[in-house]
Amino acid sequence: xxxxxxxxxxGMGRALARRLAERGEALFLLGRDLEDLERSARELEVLGAxxxxxxxxxxxxxxxGFRAALDQADEKLxxxxxxxxxxxxxxxxxxxxxxxAQCERVLQVNFTGTVLLCEQVRKRLLSxxxxxxxxxxxxxxxxxxxxxxxxxATKAGLSYYLEGLDHKFRSxxxxxxxxxxxxxxxxxxxxxxxxxxxxEPEDVARVVLRAIDRGKPVVYAPPIWRWVMMxxxxxxxxxxxxxxx
Amino acid sequence: MTETAIPERAAPAATDLPPATALSGWGRHPIxxxxxxxxxxxxRITVGATLTRGLGRSYGDAxxxxxxAPVACSTLADRFLEFDSKTGRLRCEAGLSLAxxxxxxxxxxxxxxxxxxxxxxxxxxxxxxxxxGKNHHESGCFGEHVxxxxxxxxxxxxxxxxxxxxxxxxxxxxMGLTGHLLELEVQxxxxxxxxxxxETSPVPDLETMxxxxxxxxxxxxxxxxxxxxxAPGARLGRGILIVGRWAEASEAPARLPAMKRSVAVxxxxxxxxxxRWFVRSFNxxxxxxxxxxxxxxxxxxxxxxxxxxxxxxxxxxYGRRGFTQYQCVLPTERGAESCRKFFDILVRHGGxxxxxxxxxxxAESRGSISFPxxxxxxxxxxxxxxxxxxxxxxxxxxxxxxxGGRIYLAKDALTRVEQFRAMDPRIEAWxxxxxxxxxKGLLKSALSVxxxxxxx
Ligand SMILES: Cc1cc2nc3c(=O)[nH]c(=O)nc-3n(C[C@H](O)[C@H](O)[C@H](O)COP(=O)(O)OP(=O)(O)OC[C@H]3O[C@@H](n4cnc5c(N)ncnc54)[C@H](O)[C@@H]3O)c2cc1C
Ligand SMILES: NC(=O)c1ccc[n+]([C@@H]2O[C@H](COP(=O)([O-])OP(=O)(O)OC[C@H]3O[C@@H](n4cnc5c(N)ncnc54)[C@H](OP(=O)(O)O)[C@@H]3O)[C@@H](O)[C@H]2O)c1
Numbered sequence: 241x242x243x244x245x246x247x248x249x250x251g252m253g254r255a256l257a258r259r260l261a262e263r264g265e266a267l268f269l270l271g272r273d274l275e276d277l278e279r280s281a282r283e284l285e286v287l288g289a290x291x292x293x294x295x296x297x298x299x300x301x302x303x304x305g306f307r308a309a310l311d312q313a314d315e316k317l318x319x320x321x322x323x324x325x326x327x328x329x330x331x332x333x334x335x336x337x338x339x340x341a342q343c344e345r346v347l348q349v350n351f352t353g354t355v356l357l358c359e360q361v362r363k364r365l366l367s368x369x370x371x372x373x374x375x376x377x378x379x380x381x382x383x384x385x386x387x388x389x390x391x392x393a394t395k396a397g398l399s400y401y402l403e404g405l406d407h408k409f410r411s412x413x414x415x416x417x418x419x420x421x422x423x424x425x426x427x428x429x430x431x432x433x434x435x436x437x438x439x440e441p442e443d444v445a446r447v448v449l450r451a452i453d454r455g456k457p458v459v460y461a462p463p464i465w466r467w468v469m470m471x472x473x474x475x476x477x478x479x480x481x482x483x484x485x
Numbered sequence: 486m487t488e489t490a491i492p493e494r495a496a497p498a499a500t501d502l503p504p505a506t507a508l509s510g511w512g513r514h515p516i517x518x519x520x521x522x523x524x525x526x527x528x529r530i531t532v533g534a535t536l537t538r539g540l541g542r543s544y545g546d547a548x549x550x551x552x553x554a555p556v557a558c559s560t561l562a563d564r565f566l567e568f569d570s571k572t573g574r575l576r577c578e579a580g581l582s583l584a585x586x587x588x589x590x591x592x593x594x595x596x597x598x599x600x601x602x603x604x605x606x607x608x609x610x611x612x613x614x615x616x617x618g619k620n621h622h623e624s625g626c627f628g629e630h631v632x633x634x635x636x637x638x639x640x641x642x643x644x645x646x647x648x649x650x651x652x653x654x655x656x657x658x659x660m661g662l663t664g665h666l667l668e669l670e671v672q673x674x675x676x677x678x679x680x681x682x683x684e685t686s687p688v689p690d691l692e693t694m695x696x697x698x699x700x701x702x703x704x705x706x707x708x709x710x711x712x713x714x715x716a717p718g719a720r721l722g723r724g725i726l727i728v729g730r731w732a733e734a735s736e737a738p739a740r741l742p743a744m745k746r747s748v749a750v751x752x753x754x755x756x757x758x759x760x761r762w763f764v765r766s767f768n769x770x771x772x773x774x775x776x777x778x779x780x781x782x783x784x785x786x787x788x789x790x791x792x793x794x795x796x797x798x799x800x801x802x803y804g805r806r807g808f809t810q811y812q813c814v815l816p817t818e819r820g821a822e823s824c825r826k827f828f829d830i831l832v833r834h835g836g837x838x839x840x841x842x843x844x845x846x847x848a849e850s851r852g853s854i855s856f857p858x859x860x861x862x863x864x865x866x867x868x869x870x871x872x873x874x875x876x877x878x879x880x881x882x883x884x885x886x887x888x889g890g891r892i893y894l895a896k897d898a899l900t901r902v903e904q905f906r907a908m909d910p911r912i913e914a915w916x917x918x919x920x921x922x923x924x925k926g927l928l929k930s931a932l933s934v935x936x937x938x939x940x941x
Contacts, residue, residue: 249525251525254525262589279564279566280564282565282566282567283564283565283566286565286566286567286568286589287565287589426561427523427524427525427526427561430503430522430523430524431503431504
């Protein structure tokens with residue numbers, strides 16, 4: 241595989257990029273901090289990535305830079321065939337309610353920025369016969385829920401977009417893989433109380449890599465969240481109103 | 486030493502700190518409530534932190550801040566940064582775990598030059614405690630193999646510090662009190678195969694154990710003894726001697742050793758598991774089983790180096806009150822008698838440890854306050870039973886002071902300051918150097934306030 245990766249510096253992205261590297265895949269990293277990207281790139285080379293790992297700057301809140309970043313990746317990888325986006329922002333509901341600027345940033349990065357990037361990626365992949373697009377959404381986008389109204393809304397929008405892509409373009413060779421993590425212990429959730437079934441990034445990476453290989457359209461990670469969310473989706477509104485989940 | 490200008494970063498405001506959580510070392514005593522910051526960005530979270538900790542495998546209070554004081558945790562800052570597969574030189578972030586290092590590099594023929602008895606430690610923690618292993622008589626402490634460190638000192642400066650520098654030597658075994666370790670460069674050891682040739686043999690008593698350990702150290706790179714100090718009379722200290730070396734490629738299986746998944750102790754065990762009769766029976770049974778199965782052969786490195794890692798959360802065996810590990814070194818010239826007296830004191834005060842680890846140390850480490858020195862080291866777990874445990878530790882320490890030995894800070898929770906000062910006169914000079922880099926005394930731990938003269 242020739243993988244373009246946005247979000248490899250931290251959390252689940254770091255864990256997944258490591259697995260890809262250990263398998264000897266070719267990688268190109270995008271992200272906000274070039275120096276930090278370089279450090280991750282060197283690590284992935286130590287772990288066994290194919291050839292040298294390149295990187296370029298790309299910030300989801302600045303769509304004007306997407307084209308140049310994708311050009312660099314395409315040139316280095318001689319046309320990427322797989323794209324993974326784990327990048328995303330989180331803030332608690334009270335934080336987002338209080339801080340409008342932060343709220344705008346989260347809405348922009350998680351939805352608008354991510355979707356615009358996927359649009360450009362989609363066109364490039366389709367123009368060369370398809371490929372794989374794996375994007376991290378969240379179980380928070382499955383139902384409107386009190387503790388994650390705003391963040392959940394960005395992920396709901398993203399999940400719907402990705403589902404639509406998969407319906408429309410799978411037959412053209414573009415496999416879209418939507419990852420829906422439950423609570424995972426990363427820097428993003430540091431300081432929050434972990435609920436039951438909280439996962440580790442390494443376990444998520446293993447599950448997601450298998451899903452990418454198989455082109456599975458939706459993957460819950462850790463897998464138990466598939467069943468948890470099945471129940472949550474069935475709960476009537478009057479119950480959702482009452483519970484704090 | 487080179488200093489690097491890094492972007493001005495303000496210390497986090499109190500409101501940015503996560504809520505205080507209950508923190509403890511592996512012994513689960515003491516417990517301190519404090520905000521812990523954990524992020525891939527270790528340079529950022531160490532600004533304003535009073536201490537950095539790793540995987541919390543030190544037993545007592547070495548990795549604990551004072552109540553309410555922010556502590557940084559390095560475990561997400563865990564990247565390999567550079568590895569030269571010709572020379573074995575590795576540069577990595579301080580939170581890289583030894584387990585990960587082994588998983589990635591052992592199959593390629595490289596291993597840490599010194600390993601403690603668990604792989605669930607960070608390389609930063611290994612340097613800060615200057616850990617020793619079964620090969621101390623041959624390879625010294627871990628810090629001897631570190632070439633350079635990147636350290637954030639209390640003045641906020643980030644410095645690349647080479648192994649000749651006095652700040653390096655003060656940090657090697659400095660228990661995190663000279664600065665926050667961000668990165669390190671270490672020389673790994675080439676191994677002929679990823680397998681171990683090991684030999685175990687029963688030993689009838691303490692004196693023979695010491696003789697055989699010293700003898701084995703002349704021929705084997707890895708040696709250690711397990712002793713039963715509850716065996717009665719002349720059999721006191723009987724045990725199992727374990728020696729080993731990396732297997733030659735010709736004698737080792739062609740496949741890689743399997744990484745066995747561990748089982749977990751699901752909950753805190755009841756107190757009968759620590760009663761004298763139970764521990765004594767366990768030790769006797771262990772001696773018998775290991776004697777019956779003694780022999781030589783090829784084994785996987787995991788059970789050889791890390792037997793306890795096979796059981797996750799094994800510290801729960803000691804129940805909710807937790808335990809302490811007591812480890813000291815008694816100078817070589819004091820001989821076996823000193824060691825027997827040590828066991829006598831232990832048993833007389835009601836100590837009922839499971840197996841005791843005995844091992845001879847080689848030369849003193851270059852780290853300014855590193856623990857090892859030539860002699861015999863003894864290590865054992867003691868359940869926390871309030872005053873009784875304190876009395877045992879006091880009595881053992883009295884013996885250690887009288888014999889000119891010292892204790893290991895990475896294990897300690899109960900030693901009294903007067904006794905510690907009597908064991909280790911090196912602390913004063915080390916503190917002087919610390920003050921040059923940290924005049925306001927910003928870096929401190931629960932341990933440094935208890936034993937090293939820092940103010941609360
Ligand atoms: C089962 C078991 C077996 C063991 N066997 C041995 C053995 O054979 N030999 C031996 O020597 N030790 C042994 N130990 C002790 C252990 O190796 C040390 O305590 C080691 O320091 C633990 O590393 P850690 O990452 O868990 O560090 P922590 O316990 O989190 O911290 C230990 C010390 O290092 C400091 N520190 C950690 N990271 C940093 C950093 N990035 N910057 C600055 N300071 C830092 C902390 O402040 C603290 O003072 C054993 C422990 C266990 C649980
Ligand atoms: N952790 C969970 O419990 C959880 C649960 C459900 C869903 N998710 C989702 O899963 C994904 C990964 O989460 P995680 O916990 O691994 O997160 P994380 O540890 O915080 O890592 C987030 C990554 O996103 C990058 N990033 C953030 N904003 C960016 C921007 N504007 N432009 C480019 N890159 C940006 C970060 O790069 P920098 O290095 O530049 O900071 C970092 O690499 C996210 O989409 C998250 O929403 C997480």
